[in-house]
Amino acid sequence: MSVSMEKIVSFCKRRGFIFQSSEIYGGIRSSYDYGPLGVEMKKNVKDEWWRNTVHMRDDVVGLDAAIIMHPRVWEASGHIGTFNDMLVESRTSGKRYRADHLIEGATDIDAEGLSAEEMTKIIREDERIKDPADGGRDFTEVRPFNLMFETYTGPVKSEENVAYLRPETAQGIFTNFKNVLDTSRVKVPFGIAQIGKSFRNEITPGNFIFRTREFEQMEMEFFVEPGTDEEWHEYWLEERWKWYLSLGINPENLRRYEHPKEKLSHYSKRTVDVEYNFPFAGWSELEGIANRTDYDLKRHTEFSGQRLEYFDQPNNRSYVPYTIEPAGGPDRMMLAFLVDAYTEEEIEGESRTVLKLHPRLAPIKAAVFPLSKKAPVSTVARELYDDLKGDYRIAYDDGGSIGRRYRRQDEAGTPFCVTVDFETMDDKKVTIRDRDTMKQERVPIEAVRERLKSLISG
Secondary structure: OOOOHHHHHHHHHHOOOEEEOOHHHOOOOOOEEEOHHHHHHHHHHHHHHHHHHHHOOOOEEEEOOOOEOOHHHHHHHOHHHHOEEEEEEEOOOOOEEEHHHHHHHHOOOOOOOOOHHHHHHHHHHOOOOOOOOOOOOOEOOOEEEEOOEEEEOOOOOOHHHEEEEOOOOHHHHHHOHHHHHHHHOOOOOEEEEEEEEEEOOOOOOEOHHHEOOEEEEEEEEEEEOOOOHHHHHHHHHHHHHHHHHHOOOOHHHEEEEEOOHHHOOOOOOEEEEEEEEEOOOEEEEEEEEEEEEOHHHHHHHHHHOOOOOEEEOOOOEEEOOEEEEEEEOHHHHHHHHHHHHEEEEEEOOEEEEEEOOOOOOOOOOEEEEEOOOOOOHHHHHHHHHHHHOOOOOEEEOOOOOHHHHHHHHHHHOOOEEEEEOOOHHHHOEEEEEEOOOOOEEEEEHHHHHHHHHHHHHO
């Protein structure tokens, strides 16, 4: 079933996954808050990435670098000089657009990589290019627009105090390369992983949480010996692909996109994206896996004066490692998981909406239902809930009919519901109901914890 973006946005608000930020004041464009279910699911996405990338490996360590870094970091990385989108403004509507998007939306011209002058010429000469807001054709000249958010450190706004909110988390890893080498006893090949906020002053953010100005990134820089980089790049392509499949993504909605050599970033030897077939824009980037070569470490060596090398003791030589970078974000990943899991189906003449999330991603792992609000059924149910709630996020629901409660949890993506009924008083067993199959099994109360653990981790 294909689901519209409008339906997903409406569902996310109605069920408490994602809200428009500052909504009582009319909202602010492309800024969102994660509600009670959304914050749990997003945390689960991050936890699963961290578990797979760091905890399950003995060759990757973690890092949490500062958001505001020395401005020279961004000179060395090239962000101050080259981190630009091409901006054009309509004189008739006053709206601003990314020039490449404006051109590509109206023509068959591939505008990526064109200069501001080339884009200006195309916009002025091609009559198919019009202001989407009012159809006008009176545009300013195209000009570069730096995507970094500028701020100031200290009490005085002056040129000496200019700083930036980081546009990516990767540079904090590169600048800490020597610190990690000196303190963690790591040996090449090894990785440094990080999850954190980044900020980009996008000209045209949009498509819900797909592209926002404030977002989180999950990046890992894997340092390898030059000459082994191509092999490791292939390895991480496979690892990241398998991660999505292990969490239930439909493989028909995933594909790999190889960046053409002429469009590679200045630091990249090869980049391959894992793309998802989103309902609003078709195939779009979910995660990029890049071979960044030794570009970053050499640039920071040049700008800082610190030698960022690895000493290969068995071979008595030093070298600057190459870097393989799998980089994605929990916001965009969460959107893909939500779209992929959203299901509307007919069951015995009755429709139900169910979020078929992998149990490890589900915001609520299980819900406990007493069939009656009266003791002793409610007492046993509450005791079971209190016993389980420290293990996972567990819900307790005694409102309405059992069928209505099932439907509420189906929509929330809760994979298992545990019902305490009148028979429980005699046989000391409860019913565990599966969200997707709706099959039920009777389990002794003392075995519920281990049974849920088995079902959730499967």
